[in-house]
Amino acid sequence: MPMIKVDHLERDFVQQNIHWWKRTSTIVHAVRDLSFAVQPGEIFGLLGQNGAGKTTTIKTLTTLLLPTAGTAQVNGLDVARDYKAIRQHINFIFGGELGLYRRLSARDNLLYFGSLYRLPLPTLAKRADELLALVGLDNEAERLVETFSKGMIQKLQIARGLINDPSVLFMDEPTIGLDAMSVQNLHKIILQAKQKGTTIVLTTHYLHEAEVLCDHLVVIDQGQKVAGGTVAEVIDAGQKQVPDTAITSLEDAYIALIEGGGTHDPRHLGNH
Numbered sequence: 001m002p003m004i005k006v007d008h009l010e011r012d013f014v015q016q017n018i019h020w021w022k023r024t025s026t027i028v029h030a031v032r033d034l035s036f037a038v039q040p041g042e043i044f045g046l047l048g049q050n051g052a053g054k055t056t057t058i059k060t061l062t063t064l065l066l067p068t069a070g071t072a073q074v075n076g077l078d079v080a081r082d083y084k085a086i087r088q089h090i091n092f093i094f095g096g097e098l099g100l101y102r103r104l105s106a107r108d109n110l111l112y113f114g115s116l117y118r119l120p121l122p123t124l125a126k127r128a129d130e131l132l133a134l135v136g137l138d139n140e141a142e143r144l145v146e147t148f149s150k151g152m153i154q155k156l157q158i159a160r161g162l163i164n165d166p167s168v169l170f171m172d173e174p175t176i177g178l179d180a181m182s183v184q185n186l187h188k189i190i191l192q193a194k195q196k197g198t199t200i201v202l203t204t205h206y207l208h209e210a211e212v213l214c215d216h217l218v219v220i221d222q223g224q225k226v227a228g229g230t231v232a233e234v235i236d237a238g239q240k241q242v243p244d245t246a247i248t249s250l251e252d253a254y255i256a257l258i259e260g261g262g263t264h265d266p267r268h269l270g271n272h
């Protein structure tokens, strides 16, 4: 059974447009008829341009947004109905300071978030210290988060994401703002988590990162899937778009797929 199953998922938003003389609203189809499956223990990538619908998909899978239509299941549980059960077994990292307490130390943040999963304090304290060491923040454990640099915050977010030893970890642009050494370290952490059996779903704009990490991926354009499969299969799909040009990298394939998808934006379906 797949760990994640997305079937004909749709998610619309009503977007308010404010002009000085009037207000209008537009329906945006952020995700349109999206289907894919993620197998247990794999690293799965969502690729797409700014505004393609990646975060909306992740927010739906992490039960933060309801689908407008279609279904999504995590570990056989429906995101709309079984959100409480799903939340116990997943975690997510959205980047930035979102969800961290600036006036608490790094360790206290981890202790707080771990307590939400009802972990006993001795287990939690041990796990918090192991994770701080894993992300290279063991010497900063007592510092307040408000004194952290962007990269240090991102490392703490990664430790927070692993605090409940989730069966599925969702990561939205996990390496944004990290220096080259920290990126390498995070890749190691992601691969270690995979070895332990954690399923990982990530979005990234770094195609080399997707190439190195992902077992399978989907490319989304304007809310719709334009290709999916292994890196080799996506490269093949890109090659089919431009038969006269040799496509050898995921980056070339990605560009061919997005350019082949057209430039109009059919998600904006008029005003209300």
Ligand SMILES: Nc1ncnc2c1ncn2[C@@H]1O[C@H](COP(=O)(O)OP(=O)(O)OP(=O)(O)O)[C@@H](O)[C@H]1O
Pocket (backbone or CB within 6 Å): 013, 014, 015, 028, 029, 030, 048, 049, 050, 051, 052, 053, 054, 055, 056, 057
């Ligand atoms: N709360 C919201 N209200 C209205 N529109 C929204 C809302 N959230 C997202 N959208 C719209 O949905 C579309 C998809 O956004 P989403 O954040 O999923 O894209 P993304 O692929 O994650 O982009 P990025 O790479 O820039 O993070 C965009 O057009 C965005 O403006």
